[in-house]
Amino acid sequence: xxxxxxxxxxxxxxxxxxxxxxxxxxxxxxxxxxxxxxxxxxxxxxxxxxxxxxxxxxxxxxxxxxxxxxxxxxxxxxxxxxxxxxxxxxxxxxxxxxxxxxxxxxxxxxxxxxxxxxxxxxxxxxxxxxxxxxxxxxxxxxxxx
Numbered sequence: 001x002x003x004x005x006x007x008x009x010x011x012x013x014x015x016x017x018x019x020x021x022x023x024x025x026x027x028x029x030x031x032x033x034x035x036x037x038x039x040x041x042x043x044x045x046x047x048x049x050x051x052x053x054x055x056x057x058x059x060x061x062x063x064x065x066x067x068x069x070x071x072x073x074x075x076x077x078x079x080x081x082x083x084x085x086x087x088x089x090x091x092x093x094x095x096x097x098x099x100x101x102x103x104x105x106x107x108x109x110x111x112x113x114x115x116x117x118x119x120x121x122x123x124x125x126x127x128x129x130x131x132x133x134x135x136x137x138x139x140x141x142x143x144x145x
Contacts, residue, residue, distance in 0.1 A: 002035040006061035010036050013126040020127065022134050036061055038126060039070070044084070044137040050144065052084055052137065056129050062121040065129055066102040068094065069145075083145035086136045091145025100132060 002010075014030055017023060017038075027041040036058035043051050055077065057066040068077040069084070069091075076082070083091035088098045095103030099111055099119050111117045122128035 002058075002061070006058070007035055010058070010061055010126060013124045014038060016124065017127050017130055020131075022131065025134070026130070028130075038130075040130060040133075041072075042130075042134055042137060044141040046138070046141060047143075050084075053082070054133060056126065058125065061125055064100055064102045064105045064119045065125065067096045067129075067133070080145045084137060085142040085145055087140035088136070089145065098132075100129065 014028070018028060025042060029039045031037055031039065034057065038056050039053060040056070041051050041053045043049070051072060053070040053072055053075075055066070055068045055070055057068075069082040070077055071079040071082045078094060080091040080094070083089055083094070085091065088096050088104070090097055095101065095107065097104045097107065099105070099117050105111055105119065108117075111119070
């Protein structure tokens with residue numbers, strides 16, 4: 001169960017994310033049954049017709065978050081073709097190798113003890129997550145997984 005402060009902060013960040021200039025390119029949804037989760041459909045600037053649906057989920061809003069790209073057709077999180085090929089993405093392993101991703105940290109336990117790599121909670125974790133993913137899609141995209 002999410003802490004009351006985490007929920008309030010997440011809800012504030014969700015509302016603020018919708019006001020970002022980049023949000024005009026997104027479809028951002030919230031599932032109230034999963035308190036610290038957002039689902040966003042976004043696309044790379046270089047491929048405006050290639051849509052990616054990504055689920056962002058926290059168990060602790062101050063910790064690295066789970067990133068899963070979902071099949072547009074089925075919603076499954078185990079379809080490598082739902083993943084973009086971009087820096088850090090491992091479509092076959094279904095994870096993004098980045099210090100801010102839970103899955104990346106699960107694969108690299110050493111990151112937690114590295115001052116230069118370990119995750120530092122940003123002021124607005126959801127906004128940070130969305131902008132990081134949009135940056136990767138816009139600048140490091142190499143096609144579909």
